[in-house]
Amino acid sequence: MRSNQARLNTGNVVPLIGLGTYSSSYDGETTQNAIHMALKMGYRHFDTAKIYGSEPALGKALMEAINNGVVKREDIFVTSKLWSSDHHDPVSALNQSLQNLGMGYVDLYLVHWPIKFKSWAEYPMPNEEDFEELDLKTTWAGMEKCLELGLCKAIGVSNFSTQKLQHLSDFATVSPAVNQVEMHPMWRQNKLRKYCEVHKIHVSAYMPLGGPGNFWGSTSVALRWGIQKGASVIVKSFNKDRMRENVGALDITLDDDDMINIEKLVEEKILRGDHLVNKTTSPYRTVEQLWDDEI
Incomplete structure (x- = not known):
């Protein structure tokens, strides 16, 4: 029987397909309806973040499902993220996220970006005066404290290059x-x-479908590629047919020729992080510096 989850270094397991809850035109009711649909389709991994604004709607939908006996809390996997303005106090930030979610813990808490803003910069597009020097050692100590207090089951990072992981x-x-x-x-x-x-x-892969067009094949092929490479994939669609198609990636297999042909595609990064780069206040003067030339 094919596994639909991966084991983390904590011993916990993460479902291989997750539903992302970020939306550029956020609507709480739409999000809640999508969560209920996703649960019926078998989704058990849900990805949110403070900066998405979707924690309250996600929490409400999941707690309704739990209270109605649709699913047990231990059978779902919830990820949230530390925003850049909260590096000074990850414990307080996670407590706020848990209050938004109406939950006692999240399964995974991630440092959203390797960058720190001043505490007032609770918005996605920073101004030049919003940047502070990143002290990752202090930030990570706060993340470890979240784990120690039982506020999360695992901690991790997002948007970290190989060099930043090594640091x-x-x-x-x-x-x-x-x-x-x-x-x-x-x-x-x-x-x-x-x-x-x-x-x-x-x-864990975000934007696992890549850019528009998907000329390598169906969306299921793109998602299956990521899964066969050992990743979990976070898909962001509230369209019922697309959600069903996405979860269908668990039921297909790509052969060696498929995988080899995908390796031949020209690479292009979509989310470059240009908004986190400037010549005066950001610790990263260029996009290449942000990603340590892995771009």
Whole structure:
């Protein structure tokens, strides 16, 4: 029987297909309806973040489902993320997220970006005056405290390059369980995936379908590629037919020729992070510096 989950270095398991809850035109009721649909289709992994604004709607829908006996809390996997303005106090930030969710813990808490903003910058597009110097050692100590207090089952990072993971390993008492990054057939993350495999860090792919067009095949093919590479995939669609098609990726297999042909595609990163780069206040003067030339 084919497994639909991966085991983390904590011993916990993560479902291989997750539903992302970010939306550029956020609507709580639409999100709640999508969560209920997803549960009926078999989704058990749900991805949110403080900056998405979707924690309250996600929590409400999941708690309704739990209270109605549709699913048990231990059978769902909830991921949230530390926003860049909260690096000074991850414990308080996670407590706020848990209050938004109406839950006692999340299964995974991630550092959203390797960048720190001043505490007032609770918005996605920073101004030049919003940046602060990142002290990752202090941030990670706060993440480890979240784990120690039982506010989460695992901690990890997002948008970290190989070099930034190596820097983290210099002082981390607890190794990150997950690195959530952009990954799809046209941005394959070969170097990063090799590093993570050696160091037992699970890769979770956002934007796993890549850009518009999907000329390598169906969306299921793109998702299956990521799964066969050992990643979990976070898909962001509230369309019922697309949601069903996405979860169908668990039921197909790509053969060696498929995988080889995908390796031949020209790579292009979509989310470059240009908004986190400037010449004066950001710790990253160029996009290449943000990703340590893994771009």
